[in-house]
Amino acid sequence: MPDRLEPRRVVAPEPPAGQQAAFGRPASVPGSFSGDRPRPPARPVPPPPPEAVLRAFGPPAPGHRGLQEPPSGRPGRRRTATGPWWKADARSDPWRDPYAPAGLGAPAVYPEVPAEQTGPVVVDDKGRKRLRLRDVSVRLSALALLAVLLVGAVGGGVGWFLTRSTPESPLLSPGTTLSQVDPGITREPGSISAIAEEVIPAVVSIEVRVGEAGATGSGVVIDGDEGYIVTNNHVVSGADDVEGAEIRAVFSDGSGSAARIVGRxxxxxxxxxxxEKPGLVTASLGTSDSVVVGDPVVAVGSPLGLAGTVTSGIVSALDRPVRLAGEGSDTNAVISAVQTDAPINPGNSGGALVDASGALVGINTAIASLGGAGTTGGSIGLGFAIPIDTVRDVAEQLISTGSAVHSSLGVNARSVTDGTRDGALVLNVEPGSAADEAGIRERDVIIAVDGERVGSSEELVVAVDRHAPGEEVTVEIVRGGSSRELRATLDAA
Structure with missing residues (x-):
């Protein structure tokens, strides 16, 4: 068995004489460096801070260091070594102990960047990598271009193949039948479509021709057995007693018939x-008392010559005094109109305004325009119809005698107001008239007729026309600043 090796102490060789001369300790020097070694200049001592700064930021008392105590003099509880974030090095960590002394570390050191860098990937002065496109290799560029060309060629080839292999469909396809659905449409009674279906056969278009001139309007059949049709006076007045004038009624089925004027x-x-056409469909006549503001209504007529046109709306006002003066006719009327927002246009004149049950409640006669009420212009949502009670009364008189009789007071008036009260100022009084016999004078202001307030000359005409000729009424007037009542027996006009 071989002997175990005994540990041997290795002694470092003596350094050469040159190294000893350069780095060795001189024999006469007890310390590490020579005492006559030059020392760096002393660091200048900064002047003491101002007293105000010392009071504000200095230690609270001699022997203390760090931040001052809070103004209340009660320092917060310091954490002990048992705390989870309180370590032995807390005194040197400024983020844990506010009393720890501050210290600065070494500045950041960036690797030295060579002046010239080759290749597409370079490093900037902060150590970040950048891609430099100008150094991308020619091979890589050529490969990318080749890939793009290949993709384009494949896509174009596929598209050409698909369009070439799909046959073009024929332009015409004889015997084609399109699909359709047959929903069960339910139209409830009282719907606009149901009203139109009932009323349109009773409404006619009226064509008037005088020489080379012509006009159109509408009418409503009120007696189908005898062939009587009611319309507006201004629709047919131009053809009355004019040689060669023609009036023609065109019905909903397209047939027509010559017409004669019964009365205006x-x-x-x-x-x-x-x-002279038997078997006409007759309109159902309603009553004015059944109409209230807000009721739905339907207007049927031939606006702009378009026969069988139906529009709908509501009754927007009642008893609206409207003065009518038809252009080219002798119409000079003031009516207590039914106002509606159902669209009414020229050509609707004489047509039907019916309620939700299809009953005739008015004869359309005028529309409001920016220039006032009349029959010109287009619908702006304000139309006027003659109430059915007035239509029935006048039509019965015209069919019986060819003329109609109205009540008259015998005055000409205009609307006035004194700022607090409106009325009708009497401009002149007809001699021997009801007003003359009652003692009404010029410059009197009529403010009521039989207790009904009168605020304008139009309202005066309407109030008088509500009474029958020969009826005695009470007329309230203002004369000389005081009001008085007079009794007048209305004349027939």
């Missing part, structure tokens, strides 16, 4: 014509 009433803008 310029004071109400109503007229009745007659056709």
């Amino acid at each position: 009433d310029p004071a109400s803008d109503l007229a009745v014509i007659k056709v």
Whole structure:
């Protein structure tokens, strides 16, 4: 068995004489360095801070260091070594102990960047890598270009193949039948479509021709057995007693018939014509008392010559005094109109305004335009119809006698107001009239008729026309600043 090796102490060789001369300790020097070694200059001592700074930021008392105590003099509880974040090095860590002394570390050191860098990937002065496109290799560029060309060629080839292999469909396809659905549409009674279906056969278009001139309007059949049709006076007045004038009624089925004027009433803008055609559909006549503001209504007529046109709306006002003066006619009327927002246009004149049950409640006669009420212009949502009670009364008189009679007070007036009260100022009084006999004078202001307030000259005409000729009424007037009541017996006009 071989002997175990005994440990041997290795002694470092003596350094050469040159190294000893350069780095060795001189024999006469007890310390590490020579005492006559030059020393660095002393660091200048900064001047003491101002007293105000010392009071504000200095230690609270001699022997203390770090931050001052809070103004209350009660320092917060210091954490002990048992705390989870309180370590032995807390006194040298400024983020844990506010009383620890501050210290600065070494500045950041960046690796030295060579002046010239080759290749597409370079490093900037902060050690970050950047891609430099100008150094991308030619091989890589050529490979990318080749890939793009290959993809384009494959896509174009596939598209050409698909379009070439798909046959073009024929332009025409004889015997084609399109699909359709047959939903069960339910139209409830009272719907606009149901009303239109009932009323349209009773509404006619009226064509008037005088020489080379012509006009169109509408009418409503009120007696199908005898062929009586009611319309507006201004629709047919131009053809009355004019040689060669023609009036023609065109019905909903497209047939037509010549018509004759039975009678006209310029004071109400109503007229009745007659056709010799049996079996006409007659409109159902309602009553004015059944109409209230807000009721739905439907207007049927031939606006702009378009026969069988149906529009809908509501009753927007009642008893609206409207003065009518038809252009080219002798109409000079003031009516207590039914106002509606159902669209009414020229050509609707004489047509039907019916309620939700299909009953006739008015004859459309005028529309409001920016220039006032009249029959010109287009619908702006304000139309006026003659109430059915007035239509029935005048039409019966025209069919019976060819003319209609109205009540008259015998005055000409205009609307006035004194700022607190409105009325009708009497401009002149007809001699021997009801007003003359009652003692009404010029410059009197009429403010009521039989207890009904009068605020304008139009309201005066409407109030008088509500009474029958020969009826005695009470007229309240203002004269000389005081009011008085007079009794007048209305005349027939």
